Amino acid sequence: xxxxxxxxxxxxxxxxxxxxxxxxxxxxxxxxxxxxxxxxxxxxxxxxxxxxxxxxxxxxxxxxxxxxxxxxxxxxxxxxxxxxxxxxxxxxxxxxxxxxxxxxxxxxxxxxxxxxxxxxxxxxxxxxxxxxxxxxxxxxxxxxxxxxxxxxxxxxxxxxxxxxxxxxxxxxxxxxxxxxxxxxxxxxxxxxxxxxxxxxxxxxxxxxxxxxxxxxxxxxxxxxxxxxxxxxxxxxxxxxxxxxxxxxxxxxxxxxxxxxxxxxxxxxxx
Amino acid sequence: xxxxxxxxxxxxxxxxxxxxxxxxxxxxxxxxxxxxxxxxxxxxxxxxxxxxxxxxxxxxxxxxxxxxxxxxxxxxxxxxxxxxxxxxxxxxxxxxxxxxxxxxxxxxxxxxxxxxxxxxxxxxxxxxxxxxxxxxxxxxxxxxxxxxxxxxxxxxxxxxxxxxxxxxxxxxxxxxxxxxxxxxxxxxxxxxxxxxxxxxxxxxxxxxxxxxxxxxxxxxx
Numbered sequence: 001x002x003x004x005x006x007x008x009x010x011x012x013x014x015x016x017x018x019x020x021x022x023x024x025x026x027x028x029x030x031x032x033x034x035x036x037x038x039x040x041x042x043x044x045x046x047x048x049x050x051x052x053x054x055x056x057x058x059x060x061x062x063x064x065x066x067x068x069x070x071x072x073x074x075x076x077x078x079x080x081x082x083x084x085x086x087x088x089x090x091x092x093x094x095x096x097x098x099x100x101x102x103x104x105x106x107x108x109x110x111x112x113x114x115x116x117x118x119x120x121x122x123x124x125x126x127x128x129x130x131x132x133x134x135x136x137x138x139x140x141x142x143x144x145x146x147x148x149x150x151x152x153x154x155x156x157x158x159x160x161x162x163x164x165x166x167x168x169x170x171x172x173x174x175x176x177x178x179x180x181x182x183x184x185x186x187x188x189x190x191x192x193x194x195x196x197x198x199x200x201x202x203x204x205x206x207x208x209x210x211x212x213x214x215x216x217x218x219x220x221x222x223x224x225x226x227x228x229x230x231x232x233x234x235x236x237x238x239x240x241x242x243x244x245x246x247x248x249x250x251x252x253x254x255x256x257x258x259x260x261x262x263x264x265x266x267x268x269x270x
Numbered sequence: 271x272x273x274x275x276x277x278x279x280x281x282x283x284x285x286x287x288x289x290x291x292x293x294x295x296x297x298x299x300x301x302x303x304x305x306x307x308x309x310x311x312x313x314x315x316x317x318x319x320x321x322x323x324x325x326x327x328x329x330x331x332x333x334x335x336x337x338x339x340x341x342x343x344x345x346x347x348x349x350x351x352x353x354x355x356x357x358x359x360x361x362x363x364x365x366x367x368x369x370x371x372x373x374x375x376x377x378x379x380x381x382x383x384x385x386x387x388x389x390x391x392x393x394x395x396x397x398x399x400x401x402x403x404x405x406x407x408x409x410x411x412x413x414x415x416x417x418x419x420x421x422x423x424x425x426x427x428x429x430x431x432x433x434x435x436x437x438x439x440x441x442x443x444x445x446x447x448x449x450x451x452x453x454x455x456x457x458x459x460x461x462x463x464x465x466x467x468x469x470x471x472x473x474x475x476x477x478x479x480x481x482x483x484x485x486x487x488x489x490x491x
Contacts, residue, residue, distance in 0.1 A: 047395050048395075049391055049394070049395065098397060098399065101394065101395055101397045104395075105395070105396075106395045108388065108391070108392075110388075111392070112386065112388045112389055112392055114389070114406060114409070114410060115410060115412075124396055125396040125397060128396055128397040128398050128399075128402060174396070
């Protein structure tokens, strides 16, 4: 997945303007930055929850927001005009938009689980993407994913009884069980205790290293240590722009921008 | 006997009321749930106008609903006059369906719209089709949806204008509780009227208790 000339504005306020950014298979790209830098906006654009003001995202031969294959076949569906606060309706975008979404997974900040059990939630994405899978197979896949995230005994638990860490891990399980090609994560360990953080990070590292799937992972975090631990490459986003980008080790040891040097030291960056 | 009316007749009136209103609300729910979900979760230029029309229809006077259905079903020139449905329970069901459907559509639309947009977005990104998303949100809004249906049933049971206009208040055939109360009161048969009134109040109390409990639990959902 990559972006070309991607920008997002609300009225006269530009919140993101990043040109080209590339996600590579089997790699974790850590996107860091202060609050308000546009990190969440970037994720929402890649997940097609928001429409770019200009530029495109390309993925698997498709483009967003065109919703048509990059080869240039003309669309036969109505254009999607949506306000920023509404997700584009998949049905109107045609099969391409649905196909795009079913190949990626997005875990937002403070994810929500639907009323029901943990198992029902984790199996939800599988139900949409692989409806022909038998119940036994679904249970097996869900069970294995729950184990990886330390939720093995909670499959039958109602979501209303879960702690914050368990909710985050369940949402992550819901994403990982579908074995997406692209995994988008918005602060998955913010406000969690060290044990939850370690379980989640181990699961992410294992998912990225999946030799069969080799997903591209974009991890938004304001935890520089986490970025250093997990990211193969890293980017610093400030006021909607990429200030620094490259191999994680190089960025931390030899940043080329003074703002990067300040940020990785834990200083405020405006 | 209660006054000049046998208890069995009163029992029949109560059962007919429940059958007519229950059937009407069942059919209204079948139509109103998907329409309400569609309206609540869609955005299109005419939406504000459609919502205003729905809100207006929610307050449709029963006599107006009865009048419209009468004019459609009358054998003297009505487009569906050949069906001979006027002055039958079926006509009463139709009239109450006209009355209750906008209520369910409007309340369900508001209920799903009120649901945190993160539920919609989560469903969308998980790869749900638009109708799968609407179904998920409807399930999340279950308490409010049940409350909408209970409200519709209460409205149907309490109205008198529509059922009398299209039903004719015919003894043993189309006489429901509200119409019977009017008749018995005019006859001076207050005993029967009071019994029917008490039954109506009791049903209303039960329905409102259900709505209250469901709304309270919906707030915590």
